[in-house]
Amino acid sequence: MQFENTLGFSQSLDKEDRLSKYREQFHFPKVKGKQVIYFTGNSLGLQPKNAPSFVNDIMEDWANLAVEGHFHAEKPWWDYHERLAKPMAKVVGAREEEVCVMNTLTVNLHLLMVSFYRPQGKRTKIICEEKAFPSDQYMLQSQVRHHGLDPDETLVEIKKREGEHFWRTEDVLSKIEEVGDELALVLIGGVNYYNGQVFDMEAITKAGKKVGAYVGWDLAHAAGNIELQLHDWGVDFAAWCSYKYMNSGPGNASGIFIHQTHLKNQEIPRFEGWWGTKKETRFLMKPEFEPTGTADSWQLSNPPVLSLAPYLASLEMFEEVGMAALIEKRNRIVSYLEFILKEIDKETTGSFEIITPEDRGCQLSVFLHGQGRQLFDYLMENGVITDWREPNVIRLAPAPFYCSYEDMYRFGQILKEGILKN
Template sequence: MTFQNTLEFAQQLDATDALAQYRNEFHYPQVNAKDVIYFTGNSLGLQPKRAQRFVDEVMKDWRDLAVEGHFYADKPWWDYHERLAAGLGKLVGAKPKEISVMNTLTVNLHLLMVSFYKPTAKRFKILCEEKAFPSDQYMLQSQVRFHGFDPKDAIVEAKKREGEHAWRTEDILQKINEVGDELALVLMGGVNYYNGQVLDMKAITKAGKSVGAFVGWDLAHAVGNVELSLHDWGADFAAWCSYKYMNSGPGNASGIFVHEKHLGKSDIPRFEGWWGTKKETRFLMKPEFDPTETADAWQLSNPPILSLAPYLASLELFDEVGMEALIKKQKQIVAYLEFILQDIDAQVDSTFEIITPQDRGCQLSVLLHGEGRSLFDYLMKQGVITDWREPNVIRLAPAPFYCSYEDMYHFGQILKKGILQK
């Protein structure tokens, strides 16, 4: 398709957009009495309008049934989390029994590392990406220290080549083979938060397994954004937050994946709690832990129902639309945004460098050469909600559920004005 940087062309794209009506399913903040242009679904997704109904249902059941809501609510609380498993399984390419929802992302990664980071005197190293998200770095450092190792020795980083903004798959695979039988775990972000790159998770998983390491993925920026096939890839585990592309609400519950080959085992190292026991015997209050046959065995406590309600509402939207349709629009709207940026760049005395490679999802990270924070501040005051990362990068994530092509056009005009008014 040959793009045009005109309002009419953007409106034509919206007129033929099969997902256009889903904009009406979300609430928009307003700036200057207008709906914002929202580019930060990679940080916090907009609120689905139907989320209120799902939360109200729980509040009504709590009011009317109190403790009996655990078993007699329309959606009983004691197995409420199980309603999310099938929908999440579709999104991450997993069987429902390989999915659970609990806690928050870093908490879950810590819990999963209890099972899948089992260092020995020889095999103790962890491979992650260079400058991983800080929470992942802190987690890995604390884990290796807990096991008596020095992070400088135990944590190996897959680096980008000097002067390049993206990782090369062959370099990551080479690093895996180089560490070889010293490698205990590969744990990386499937989609990098800073540059928006989608790593070749299939190839990296295969390589990690080939040298005898466990392989896990932090999918915070991947779930609801890119195609995933965790079961078929053979990943051992994964975890993700739900408040970015999944639109479940701030700080909401995390999902986990544990491959079925690890399920139903009572001898696997694991921190355990009451809700991980089999449903059939849970209320017998036995002193011995009897793990359920699913990923729920990693649950510690009963799930936070008021958090899961908006998550379930969002999953209903994903189930209606399907990832295939979302990815189809995602690819086109990101390409149109890239075209707008390049066209504006040609019109103004500035230089934009898109540091996100073609292996990408929703996000474009743009290095603004010659521009500073003042441009970001201007965009925000004009109702363009974006994200600033030092030294001078803005992250733009046009989520296909609620961003329009007309949004992309208007953003380009606002960006142009902000540069020229300096």
């Protein structure tokens, strides 16, 4: 399609958009009395308008039933988390028994490391990406130290090539082969938070397993954003937050994936708790732990249903729309945003550079040349909610559920005004 940088053309794309009606199902902040252009669904998704009703249902059951709500609420609390498994599995390409929602992201990564980082002999090393998200770095370093190892010797970072803004798959595969039988684990962010790059998870997983390592993925920026086929790719484990592209609310519960091949393996250690035992015997208070045989076996405590309620509200929308339709719109709206950016760049004589490679999801990261924080502040003051990352990058993530093509055009005009004024 031949794009045009005009209001009329952007509005024509919105008229063709089958998902445009979902925009009305989200709350938008306002700046100067006008609805914002929202580019930070990669940090916190907008609130679905139906989310409060899901929370209120639980509040009413608590008021009217008290403890009996565990079993006699319309959606009983004791198995509330199970309602999220089916739609969540579809989002990440898993079987229903391979997923569970519990805790928060870094907590779950720590728990999964108990099972899948088991250094023995010379097989101790972990491969991760250079400058991973800080929480992942802290988690990996502390796990390595917990095993009495030195992070400087144990963590192997895949670096970008000199002068490039992205990682090359061949460099990752080469490093996996080089580390070989010293490699215990590959753990990488499936979509990099800084530049928006999507890693070739299938190829990297295959390479890691070929040398005898476990392979896991932090999918914080991937779940609800890109196509995932965790089961078919043979991924050992993964975890993701739910408050970015999945719109579940700030700091909300995390999802985990554990491949079917590990679910009934008695040799894999894990931390255990009451809610990981079989439902049939859970309330018999038996002293022996009886795992469910599903990913629920990694669940420690009863589910925080007030947190899960808005997640369920959002997942019902994902179930209705499907990832294929979301990805189709994502591809077009991100391409249109890229076109708008390049047009504005021509008009402002090279003021910025897109550093996100072609392997991408919703996010475009833009490196500003000579504009800096002043331009970011101008955008925010004029109703463009975006994200700043040091040293000079703004991240733009047009989430397909609620961003419009007209948003892309109007953003371009505000961006041009900001550059020319600053």
